[in-house]
Amino acid sequence: MMGMVDEELIVLALTVITKDLELARRIVEAAKDGVIEEGEIQESLKLSVTNLRVMLYQMQDSNLVVQLGAKEDDNGNYLSFWRINKDVARSFLIRKLKKTKSELIKRKEEDLSGEYYVCAADPSHARLSFDEIIRGMESGSPTCPVCGAMLEPVNREEVISSIDSMIRLIDEAMNVLEEG
Ligand SMILES: [Zn+2]
Structure with missing residues (x-):
């Protein structure tokens, strides 16, 4: 499998932060020589000042962007400049994948050791352990x-095989990333 180019890695890393692939792609495209001017990007991407700033600080927390400084323009507007840090995208993604993998392993151990129940209408609503069910039975x-639907036991084999395939996918992605 071919390695990924820096451009794809930074788009992917920013997607993890923004949860929006298209937005991440446009931020990377809009950065001239890797530098973002906050006001420009806010205007071209039609983002609110607050949302953009929250995202920039989240990216900064992971070193994906570095604030270069700020200055006032002729009209007294505050302009801040940020550099996109492509170099850390790879290690950022590897770290995120490792974290996700360990969460999946923990989840798998839970499912192997206990009995869990999920909402029969939509399993994403609730996941309760057998103990929690017993405690809840005191009130009916x-x-x-x-949503008030019935609870049903988790299909353990199905859940575990889906966790296993996610872990395989993560391992493959980590191999690609670590190859460089
Ligand atoms: Zn439900």
């Missing part, structure tokens, strides 16, 4: 805390 028959 246990139902989904979100």
